[in-house]
Amino acid sequence: MTRPQQPEALLVLQDGTVFKGFALGKIGTAGGEICFNTGMTGYQEIYTDPSYFGQVIVNTTSHIGNYGIQLGAEEESAGVKIRGMVCNFFSPTYSRHLADGSLQQYFEKANIVGIHGIDTRQLVRYIRDKGVMNCIISSVILDADVLRAELANVPDMAGLELSSEVCTQTTYELGEQDSRFRVAVLDLGVKKSIIQSLADRGAYCKVFPAKTSFSELQAFNPDGFFISNGPGDPAAMPYAVETVKQALDTEKPLFGICLGHQILSLASGIGTYKMHNGHRGLNHPVKNLITGLCEVTSQNHGFAVVADEVMDHANVEVTHLNLNDNTIEGIRRKDKPAFSVQYHPEASPGPHDSRYLFDDFITLMK
Numbered sequence: 001m002t003r004p005q006q007p008e009a010l011l012v013l014q015d016g017t018v019f020k021g022f023a024l025g026k027i028g029t030a031g032g033e034i035c036f037n038t039g040m041t042g043y044q045e046i047y048t049d050p051s052y053f054g055q056v057i058v059n060t061t062s063h064i065g066n067y068g069i070q071l072g073a074e075e076e077s078a079g080v081k082i083r084g085m086v087c088n089f090f091s092p093t094y095s096r097h098l099a100d101g102s103l104q105q106y107f108e109k110a111n112i113v114g115i116h117g118i119d120t121r122q123l124v125r126y127i128r129d130k131g132v133m134n135c136i137i138s139s140v141i142l143d144a145d146v147l148r149a150e151l152a153n154v155p156d157m158a159g160l161e162l163s164s165e166v167c168t169q170t171t172y173e174l175g176e177q178d179s180r181f182r183v184a185v186l187d188l189g190v191k192k193s194i195i196q197s198l199a200d201r202g203a204y205c206k207v208f209p210a211k212t213s214f215s216e217l218q219a220f221n222p223d224g225f226f227i228s229n230g231p232g233d234p235a236a237m238p239y240a241v242e243t244v245k246q247a248l249d250t251e252k253p254l255f256g257i258c259l260g261h262q263i264l265s266l267a268s269g270i271g272t273y274k275m276h277n278g279h280r281g282l283n284h285p286v287k288n289l290i291t292g293l294c295e296v297t298s299q300n301h302g303f304a305v306v307a308d309e310v311m312d313h314a315n316v317e318v319t320h321l322n323l324n325d326n327t328i329e330g331i332r333r334k335d336k337p338a339f340s341v342q343y344h345p346e347a348s349p350g351p352h353d354s355r356y357l358f359d360d361f362i363t364l365m366k
């Protein structure tokens, strides 16, 4: 049997390195920061996670597309948020009785350009050594020199504010209105499963756009504040830092995840930096320094908080540490009921070890 002819595609890295493969998704050109995710499952949750906005995702698991897509249930936001996708074997057909359609059609509808047939082990080793960089994929321009020139138009992630582009534009509510716990959620690009994790524990959540002022959050009369995950560089978000500072002054419980953790750190006077390579996958070992136990965690971040500044801080203590590279994974304020983690306790996708953090937040509100 002969395989149908597939359109060719090129992947060009910021340093000019070229990888040749075949087109997937929409025929076109797309550029962004190239990031690799080592998770073996949950591709649709990854593609719809707003924290990946502006990024091209390399899936290191070798088969992508084979279980298709499920609308709603496996989407972490309304639609695909990644800029492009790179993988080894791509299956345009799928086999799962619960699936609503193919990943190929899903990407075509969302205008997502991708490339497959890439030796992702070679590519990931290369990015891992050289550090994070931008890239461009094209299935229409097959001249590497033209693509190298196009790369100049792809913005650097450092310094980019993206939350206001992906967050909700209007407020909405979720959960039981007469609940004991009212949570003001600052949406910096929140994943659906995070709000659901709060609502599942009885919280009545009101979700606000990223640039909402503190007084608008306060008008909801919340029992606690939640600061969400999201894309971009936390250092480019002074508006969110200001909101969190004012929320801390209320002495009400505050919980932050990922970008929310970085914003709580900045509001506490701790700096952030761009990592050589981010953490993206489902098996990152984190030590909980309070219990002494290791948690296997789901992660997706390219920035981190400055460890020395956490260690030296009079009012902040480290609660969680990454066992691979000793980066800070969780902090708590000693003088306020506020804490945050760099990883993803909602675990969608990922192991469920860290879901207790949502319970901790509810307990703090009690």
Ligand SMILES: NC(=O)CC[C@H](N)C(=O)O
Pocket (backbone or CB within 6 Å): 051, 228, 229, 230, 231, 232, 233, 234, 257, 258, 259, 260, 278, 300, 301, 302, 303, 304
């Ligand atoms: N998942 C997130 O919230 C990501 C936070 C931030 N954009 C980072 O890359 O570090």
